[in-house]
Amino acid sequence: MSSNLVKLAEIVDDAARLAHEISQLTTMAPDLTVEDAYAIQALSLARRYARGERRVGMKMGLTSRAKMAQVGVSEMIWGRLTDAMQVEEGAGIAIDRYVHPRVEPEVAFLLKAPLAGKVTQAQALAAVEAVAPALEIIDSRYKDFKFTLPDVVADNSSSSGFVVGEWRRPDLDAGNLGLVLEANGQAVQVGSTAAILGHPVRSLVAAARLVAQWGERLEAGWVVLAGGITAAHPLARGMTVRTVMQDLGSVSFQVEG
Ligand code: OOG
Ligand code: MG
Numbered sequence: 440m441s442s443n444l445v446k447l448a449e450i451v452d453d454a455a456r457l458a459h460e461i462s463q464l465t466t467m468a469p470d471l472t473v474e475d476a477y478a479i480q481a482l483s484l485a486r487r488y489a490r491g492e493r494r495v496g497m498k499m500g501l502t503s504r505a506k507m508a509q510v511g512v513s514e515m516i517w518g519r520l521t522d523a524m525q526v527e528e529g530a531g532i533a534i535d536r537y538v539h540p541r542v543e544p545e546v547a548f549l550l551k552a553p554l555a556g557k558v559t560q561a562q563a564l565a566a567v568e569a570v571a572p573a574l575e576i577i578d579s580r581y582k583d584f585k586f587t588l589p590d591v592v593a594d595n596s597s598s599s600g601f602v603v604g605e606w607r608r609p610d611l612d613a614g615n616l617g618l619v620l621e622a623n624g625q626a627v628q629v630g631s632t633a634a635i636l637g638h639p640v641r642s643l644v645a646a647a648r649l650v651a652q653w654g655e656r657l658e659a660g661w662v663v664l665a666g667g668i669t670a671a672h673p674l675a676r677g678m679t680v681r682t683v684m685q686d687l688g689s690v691s692f693q694v695e696g
Contacts, residue, residue: 443468444475448482451594454580455483460538463581463590473514476592477653483595484519492521495662497650498575499642500596502666503634506543509670512588517649518596520662526602531693532576537599540578540674543667544620544682546613546632546639547573547603550663554647555656563643566657569606570613572687574680575664576600577671601664604690611686614638618684620669628669632684639665 447464454461464479465471488494500506500516507513526532534540551568558566578599581590591597613632620628635642642665647657657663674680674694681691 444478445482447593448479448486451479451580452483452486455595455599458536458538460582461580463586464593465587465590471589471593473589473592476589479593480518480595481653483593484521487521487523492523494519495522495525496520496664497646497657497661498596498598498601498664499646499666502636502642502645503668505630505634505670506667510586510591512586512591514588515645515649516588516592516596517646518598520598520601520664524598524600526576526600526692528602528604528690529692531695532600533695534674534676537576537578537674538580539584540576540599541671542620542674542680543575543577543671544618544628544630544669544684545573545575545667546635546665546687547571548643548663548665549606550657550659550661552659553656554643556647556651558644558647560640560644563640563647564609567609567643569609570611570687571606572604572682572684572690573664574602574682574690574692575667576674601662602690602692603662604688607687613640613687616685616687618668618682620672621681621683622672622678624679627672630669632668634668635665642666
């Protein structure tokens with residue numbers, strides 16, 4: 440492994456750990472490829488595991504047009520979730536632990552069996568134990584939340600926190616469920632789960648394919664976030680955030696004042 444990639448992994452890991460913004464890695468390393476970026480992501484996560492964090496899942500990113508348009512990157516990406524990123528439903532988060540956090544409504548899958556490689560939608564669904572409404576807290580470590588594809592991938596695809604609501608039966612069809620994202624009780628985004636590749640299960644199919652390219656598999660017990668359904672909304676001190684999804688129920692958290 441090139442020492443340069445190790446150095447870049449240390450830069451993104453420190454930025455996430457200490458909540459400070461950094462310049463895009465591609466300004467320092469203009470030749471950085473997407474493959475290098477996934478290697479940096481793996482190296483930066485290895486630093487988290489060494490500090491005692493445990494891998495609990497995977498998040499898919501840029502699986503809806505609204506998300507692609509908001510950040511100006513139109514390639515599907517993925518990142519790794521650890522136990523330290525999970526926020527309990529209804530809990531409060533301290534905004535100083537983030538650079539410029541945003542929140543987005545997502546659908547979460549809980550797996551009961553491993554999945555990897557080329558799988559059909561039926562095979563993916565057969566590995567699902569339960570489905571839940573979720574909120575992802577994303578926080579790009581890059582100045583002004585601006586990045587290229589390799590930058591965002593190296594930064595663990597902006598992974599920062601996630602909140603999962605009550606788990607529902609896996610046979611609930613999450614294909615086209617209406618939802619609202621609220622900040623302080625006011626609707627700030629509305630959408631449908633169909634915005635995720637036509638059906639969120641397609642994101643799970645893609646997740647199985649993408650991890651296999653890196654020699655991994657989705658494990659039983661993991662949470663897989665299918666990707667933001669609407670554009671993300673900036674968090675502010677004292678804000679209460681909630682998403683309400685048709686048939687799936689709601690999930691919320693607070694930003695401490
Ligand atoms: C990149 C992460 C994208 C999603 O759900 O699309 C993502 C970003 O928007 O900073 O989490
Ligand atoms: Mg997301």
